Amino acid sequence: MVKELDGIHIGGTNINNILYADDTTLIADSKAKLQNVLNAVVIKSEQNGLSINRQKALCMVISKSLNIPPCNVTVNGDKLEQVDQFSYLGSLITQDSRCDKEIKRRVRISKNVFTAWRRY
Numbered sequence: 001m002v003k004e005l006d007g008i009h010i011g012g013t014n015i016n017n018i019l020y021a022d023d024t025t026l027i028a029d030s031k032a033k034l035q036n037v038l039n040a041v042v043i044k045s046e047q048n049g050l051s052i053n054r055q056k057a058l059c060m061v062i063s064k065s066l067n068i069p070p071c072n073v074t075v076n077g078d079k080l081e082q083v084d085q086f087s088y089l090g091s092l093i094t095q096d097s098r099c100d101k102e103i104k105r106r107v108r109i110s111k112n113v114f115t116a117w118r119r120y
Contacts, residue, residue: 002040006033017041020089034059035073042075058083062097 007016007028016037018025026041028034042052052075059071059080071082085094085101092102 002037002044005037005040007037023089025088031069031072034071038073038075054078054080057081058086060084060086060093060095062093062095064096068095 002017005016007014007026009015016027016033018027024041026034026037028037045051054075057075057080059073059082061068061071061082063069068084071080073080083095085092087093092105094101
């Protein structure tokens with residue numbers, strides 16, 4: 001059901017979701033396409049006795065533009081929170097799609113581990 005819906009096209013392949021264990025990321029190149037994919041997931045989930053955890057469901061627009069447009073995606077009429085960054089599988093994803101913050105975060109973690117290790 002979800003496979004047929006448009007997401008983003010990479011090398012001729014349509015991708016609209018990424019699944020890993022209990023993490024799901026929905027992807028689309030427009031608000032309308034994302035809302036369609038999300039609606040399909042909500043319907044299929046409800047048919048199977050599941051629901052979307054609105055506290056964990058977030059929306060983020062990735063863009064090189066300085067003016068990030070609002071996402072305004074909803075689940076059963078409730079607007080999802082729009083964020084400018086989030087952690088996915090241990091990596092920091094930012095709305096500008098740059099790696100600066102992730103690199104600094106990893107250097108900081110490494111420095112803290114190395115400093116703690118040297119104390120012993």
